[in-house]
Amino acid sequence: MKLRVILAILAGKLVIFLSRILGNQGTAMPGKLSRKIYPGILSALAKNITDEIIIVTGTNGKTTTTNMIAEIIKEKGYTVVHNKAGSNMIIGITSAFIQNTNLTGTKKFNYALLETDEANVPLLLKEVKPRVVLITNFFADQLDRFGAIDYIINLIKDAVRNTDIELVLNADDPLVTHFHHETGLHCWYFGFSDTEYDNTSSTENREGRYCVFCGHELNYERYHYAQLGKFHCSACTNKNPDYNFIGHNLKMRPSIDFQVNNIRITSPYQGFYNAYNLLATVSLAKLIGIEDEIIQTALAKYQPQAGRMEKFTINGKETILILVKNPAGLNQTMATMKYYATSKNLFLALNDNAGDGRDISWIWDADVEMISDKNIAVKKVVCSGLRSGDFAVRAKYAGINPDDIIIKTPLQEGIKAVVNGPGEINYILSTYSALFETRKILTAMERENTETPKQLTAEA
Amino acid sequence: MADFIIAHMYPDLMNLYSDRGNLICLEKRLNWYGYSCEIKLVSPGDNSDYKNIDMLFMGSGSEREQGLVYQELIKKADQLKAAIDDGLPALFIAGAYQLLGNSYIDSDGTNLGGLSFFDFYTRSSKERLTGNILINTVLNEQELSVVGFENHGGRTYFEDSKVKPFGTVISGYGNNGEDKTEGIFYNNLIGTYLHGPLLPKNPSVADFFINAMALRKGIEITTKLNDDIENYAHEQIKDKILPS
Ligand SMILES: [Zn+2]
Numbered sequence: 143m144k145l146r147v148i149l150a151i152l153a154g155k156l157v158i159f160l161s162r163i164l165g166n167q168g169t170a171m172p173g174k175l176s177r178k179i180y181p182g183i184l185s186a187l188a189k190n191i192t193d194e195i196i197i198v199t200g201t202n203g204k205t206t207t208t209n210m211i212a213e214i215i216k217e218k219g220y221t222v223v224h225n226k227a228g229s230n231m232i233i234g235i236t237s238a239f240i241q242n243t244n245l246t247g248t249k250k251f252n253y254a255l256l257e258t259d260e261a262n263v264p265l266l267l268k269e270v271k272p273r274v275v276l277i278t279n280f281f282a283d284q285l286d287r288f289g290a291i292d293y294i295i296n297l298i299k300d301a302v303r304n305t306d307i308e309l310v311l312n313a314d315d316p317l318v319t320h321f322h323h324e325t326g327l328h329c330w331y332f333g334f335s336d337t338e339y340d341n342t343s344s345t346e347n348r349e350g351r352y353c354v355f356c357g358h359e360l361n362y363e364r365y366h367y368a369q370l371g372k373f374h375c376s377a378c379t380n381k382n383p384d385y386n387f388i389g390h391n392l393k394m395r396p397s398i399d400f401q402v403n404n405i406r407i408t409s410p411y412q413g414f415y416n417a418y419n420l421l422a423t424v425s426l427a428k429l430i431g432i433e434d435e436i437i438q439t440a441l442a443k444y445q446p447q448a449g450r451m452e453k454f455t456i457n458g459k460e461t462i463l464i465l466v467k468n469p470a471g472l473n474q475t476m477a478t479m480k481y482y483a484t485s486k487n488l489f490l491a492l493n494d495n496a497g498d499g500r501d502i503s504w505i506w507d508a509d510v511e512m513i514s515d516k517n518i519a520v521k522k523v524v525c526s527g528l529r530s531g532d533f534a535v536r537a538k539y540a541g542i543n544p545d546d547i548i549i550k551t552p553l554q555e556g557i558k559a560v561v562n563g564p565g566e567i568n569y570i571l572s573t574y575s576a577l578f579e580t581r582k583i584l585t586a587m588e589r590e591n592t593e594t595p596k597q598l599t600a601e602a
Numbered sequence: 603m604a605d606f607i608i609a610h611m612y613p614d615l616m617n618l619y620s621d622r623g624n625l626i627c628l629e630k631r632l633n634w635y636g637y638s639c640e641i642k643l644v645s646p647g648d649n650s651d652y653k654n655i656d657m658l659f660m661g662s663g664s665e666r667e668q669g670l671v672y673q674e675l676i677k678k679a680d681q682l683k684a685a686i687d688d689g690l691p692a693l694f695i696a697g698a699y700q701l702l703g704n705s706y707i708d709s710d711g712t713n714l715g716g717l718s719f720f721d722f723y724t725r726s727s728k729e730r731l732t733g734n735i736l737i738n739t740v741l742n743e744q745e746l747s748v749v750g751f752e753n754h755g756g757r758t759y760f761e762d763s764k765v766k767p768f769g770t771v772i773s774g775y776g777n778n779g780e781d782k783t784e785g786i787f788y789n790n791l792i793g794t795y796l797h798g799p800l801l802p803k804n805p806s807v808a809d810f811f812i813n814a815m816a817l818r819k820g821i822e823i824t825t826k827l828n829d830d831i832e833n834y835a836h837e838q839i840k841d842k843i844l845p846s
Binding site: 500504505528529530534551 | 835838
């Protein structure tokens, strides 16, 4: 058996080495091959974690939250196995362990921090024994429209039942808060008190509007963001649970500044969804016993990752790259635009590859009408990507003057058009499969403009 | 009162897909033609008087919600059928379309019934029919292509050869993935599996409904809108489905 572990590691590491030589970013192959040679490889390597295994799952915010927690753990000086950049299936997680371990598979780490695709949580729990599972939220993605989300929620519930896992849950999401009820596990809750950004009515949300216990409509006193907010059932006792970690005094000017219980957190991130990611991160860091100062320091300097609000300077103009993949994310992105008083050029690369979801209908669920608001001051809308036409139509019916809509399907041409637009800052939005190409083009453009020094400050 | 009133039927229940794009499209185009438009939300229990309504729209819902709407509509079926026979424009998407047939057989084999307006039935299947779809149809004696996205577990079969499909499948699945029919077409009613923003990308279908609404009021619309952007989107999908 020991020999097969070593063989599995060797084979996996060889694949990692070869794909690096070939300039290949693939993260699936090493895990796949190692698991074929020794199916118990992940369980075996997980035994090298000396402190805790932490799983982060949910629809939105997994990557950002996991990256920030990793940053805090490293700031503290602990070692961590962390699967990065979209490899959140069981195979990708296996690859991360293979990459980090030594040839004999004996290297110890303090933590394993595993961003996990919702549907892969039950599989993963068969192979590793985490102390904590953090659930960020459950949102409508492409698949959710067919009851897939209920199905996945039930799968996760079944998988954690009869374990001693502790759950860290979003107390403001009615699709998450009921986990205690049927699992009986110890649950920790994070959520926001009233903020100046709340709405008392919402048009965008629809999932989670009905009580999971009795099916009656939920009444919301306030919405923080999509279906996240202060709710109670019109017919039974279902309501937000009491918070263990409460976010308050939230200010987005536009970067985030708020308090979690008595800890002040400042971060270069923007947007309410990132405030939730920060709140989840701080809650988890406190639970594993990290000191306030270390959390504060790590988060204050932690910069957004590729596409999760990354900044470039092109022709002297601030240029912001943001990944969008569903209506809630697009709405939140458009909503952050109003915190900038300057005029904007907007670019969206809309693709319909497998990684994006083949159905781009979701752009009609987003309140694109927001960008025709005079206060947001969008001067030009450049539509790019394989489905450039669809977003152009969406923008036209959202009230943008057709003369201000430019269709440039190739990304290079689209980005060129947007950075030459009349607005004072550029918002570059992209779906997943166009993100890396878009980022590459922006990086190259920024490099060409060496006369303007790169500005990394997040202050507007 | 607005020039045109479109009834959005049971949006709280039948809102599975991004169907509101169709309503945004109709409202905007009516505005661009110079008319005001009101979208009237219809909820279960609301009394249904179709006299002041110019068009009906119903989106798709899950099996459970579809059942609730069926219970509601069966009470008012005669009135609704009379309005449709009279030529009331109507667009019924996926689950709403399935309601118009004789029966809907769910995944457990239970017959959930139907409004029996038209002779067809739908059988639910686990394997979903999903993807971009291209069909040909004839509207106002003009042959045209219609593009969209379908994603349905139900397979619909006509039980009478007199039932007319909305179109012929060029690429995709349509009613059942077998007989090349897509949707139904009757007077000014279209039932279809093309969900999401059907009308914005197919402005001729949007205008079919708008002209039908107008003609019933004795109005003839002669203005032409600039549809360059809509047509670009239409052709882009067509090229994707049938690379030339
Ligand atoms: Zn209830």
